[in-house]
Amino acid sequence: MVKRRTVLSEDELKIVQKNRTDEEVFEEFFKDCYLRNLRPTTIKYYENEFHASKKLIQKDLVQWQPEDVEEFICRSKDLMTITSINTRLRALRCFYNFCSKKKILKRNPMKETKMLRDRQKTIETLDNNEIETLIKTIRKDRTFVSFRDEVIMLLFLDTGIRLSELAGIKLQDVQGNKVIIRLTKNLFERTVYLSEITQEQLERYIKIRGDLATDYLFVNRDNKPLNRHSIQTRFQKYGRDARIQKRVSPHTFRHTMARRMILMGIDAFSLMTLLGHSDMTITKKYVNLWGADIEAKHRKHGALKGLRL
Incomplete structure (x- = not known):
């Protein structure tokens, strides 16, 4: 058959x-x-x-x-x-x-695949002495480039912006004590705020920078837009010159800003907004990481301190 x-x-x-x-x-x-x-x-x-x-x-x-x-x-x-x-x-x-x-493949080969577990690495931040030493090191050279780098460092520490975000700032984005960050990782524009010292130094830099063909805020010695690689390598050099054992980079400044803001009592949602995180996951990681510092601060400055109960 x-x-x-x-x-x-x-x-x-x-x-x-x-x-x-x-x-x-x-x-x-x-x-x-x-x-x-x-x-x-x-x-x-x-x-x-x-x-x-x-x-x-x-x-x-x-x-x-x-x-x-x-x-x-x-x-x-x-x-x-x-x-x-x-x-x-x-x-x-x-x-x-x-x-x-799109039903291009009959079977997803990664359907059961999970991300690999990794050890939680210590997030390095700079302390007061290291920040002050870096500033002093940068100020040893009385040049346009060194003053520009000082302003860049202050901007990183004050706002926690990413390297790509800083490189994308244009003159019109600086508005008094705030800066509009347009070139963001998640495509959502956000506003960051400047302390008095950063605002003053930034205004001085803009005067020295002068009117140029480019409208990008930070330029090199040839008056061309400053690229990200140059910023990274210069701060690595400053770190070596200052004999700082930790990694000195834009991301270290971002972590430092986050830690200092947390220790000053900022809430997680506000920090998330300032840092431009798309969700609370990484922000919570920061808060949990430096929670011991907050606990010590609470013991010292708790709301019930000094009350006879």
Whole structure:
């Protein structure tokens, strides 16, 4: 008796179904990124991580199975840190979630994959003495560049803005004691506020800067917009010159600002707004991290202190 043909087998389905290439799917994925108005740096991040992942496994992403993801993680552990692996996994997760949503792939190979657990690293901040030493080190050179860098450092410490946000500030964004931050990570503009000393130094810098062809606030010695790499390398140099053992960077200044604000009693929601966090997760991490300091402050300045009850 001849066997009747009914449902196609898995092997037969592979013959019938059109195999999509990475190039075809990437074109759809990145088109979706542009339509969602993702930042160019985010799109570049996806491109880099996809390319690196394919290179490690030697297989198109659209052909990956759960075991390929597992193999990718195992190989990665010999090559990079847990933080770097998780960064790559997040990019891959976005890609496979898109493929699942568009029904490009029958199965999401990362459906059961979780981020790798990592040890909680200590977040370094600068103390009063280190901040004052840095300022003194910068002021040793009485040049336009050193004065500019002093103002940049004050702005970082006063507002907690990111390096990319500082590099994107334009003259018209400075409005008295506040600065409008437009080039943000989450695309939401926000306002940060300046203390009296930062406002005064910034006004002096703007006078010295003068009228230029560019409207970017911070410029180099050739009157061109200052790039992010230059800012990073200069503060690394100041840190070495000041013999500070900690990492001196824009992100260290951001952490320092957060810690000092928490110790002064700012609430988590206000801090989240000032730092430009899209949710409370990282802000809570800061609050929990420096909670011991707040506990000591409460013991010293508690509301019931001095009452005879």
